[in-house]
Amino acid sequence: MIKLFASDLDGTLLHNGTNLNDRDIDSIQAIISEGMEFAVATGRMDRDILVVAKSIGSVAHRVSQNGAIVNDKTNQEISTSFFPIELSIKLHHAMEAIGQMYTVTTSDEVYVTKEFEIMKEMEEFLYFPIKIHGKLLEGYNDETIHVVKFSIVAPPEEVVGIRDTLVADFADVAEIYISDSRCVDIVPKGISKAYGLAQLMQGLNVRKEEVAVIGDSFNDVPMFQMTPHSYAMAGAKDAVKAHASCVVTSVSEAIEDLKAKGLI
Structure with missing residues (x-):
């Protein structure tokens, strides 16, 4: 069963910059209400995730800057990586x-x-x-x-x-x-969305096969490769989609697929 669902922002959960889809919001709220952990994994900053989470109407675990900064949903800092x-x-x-x-x-x-x-x-x-x-x-x-x-x-x-x-x-x-x-x-070096999620998963005691991820770009490939439950957006480049287990048109479609497979 899936215990953690992680979503990219731009081109995945966010459309045309800052727009959220109501159906995606409803789907995320539903899995959170059922006890699933929700995370955002993005190249954007942590403060951007906080704005998105507020728009969704819930808190989220936060993997920002492509995995360089990781905070859990209680605002506990898990890891931060800087260049020397x-x-x-x-x-x-x-x-x-x-x-x-x-x-x-x-x-x-x-x-x-x-x-x-x-x-x-x-x-x-x-x-x-x-x-x-x-x-x-x-x-x-x-x-x-x-x-x-x-x-x-x-x-x-x-x-x-x-x-x-x-x-x-x-x-x-x-x-x-x-x-x-x-x-x-x-x-x-060594930083990726997969690295950031791994730091988060350790604290949540979640295994890779209990994680589902969705994204649309090359910086999402590392997290596609860490779990068998990976979703690429249909608009992604073929070289990105090749690393995902499924291709979907929205976050809500990925969640519906997980339900259809009995993983939620």
């Missing part, structure tokens, strides 16, 4: 060299070094504004800025090339994921 200072500086310079908009994320803020033309468009799909911080390098050195994630925002046709370049240079010290058609995320 020297690596933060190297990655920062690598972001600058690519020449596209990049963001620097801490546990509670998203920063850019200057205003980018695409920022306003991005903020339409965010719950919180992006902050401009012109002295991030100084912040790394004096340890007032602890980086959890770097992200590059680029035209879709350039994303794979950027990912490949970063993998060639940093694969031994960081995890590099395509998290969206226009975004590449860089998080500390």
Whole structure:
């Protein structure tokens, strides 16, 4: 039986930025009322999950920043992972060299070094504004800025090339994921949504076969691979769907499938 259901946000539970589907909300509320644990696993920040959970009308376990930060539904911090200072500086310079908009994320803020033309468009799909911080390098050195994630925002046709370049240079010290058609995320080595869920599962005493997950992008693949009950959204790329056990059009459809299989 499934004891924990974990959902991605963008392109899965959230549509066009911040929109939730009423049927998905009803399905999540139903499984929570029946005693199942619910988690959100996302590349977004923890504070974004809190907003979504409030919209759903319930609390949620929270795996944010692609697994770098994990909090349970009681707000107990389970794990947090940061880049070391020297690596933060190297990655920062690598972001600058690519020449596209990049963001620097801490546990509670998203920063850019200057205003980018695409920022306003991005903020339409965010719950919180992006902050401009012109002295991030100084912040790394004096340890007032602890980086959890770097992200590059680029035209879709350039994303794979950027990912490949970063993998060639940093694969031994960081995890590099395509998290969206226009975004590449860089998080500390060993960090993934699967890692974050594993930290959560340990505290809940839940086994992998008692977990169901759903997502739509490459950063969801690690959690697809950790359980036999994985769902990819129909709009996902074929290379993503190939790692999931089922393909669905919504979170509610995944939950209905679990019910049909007698797993809920």
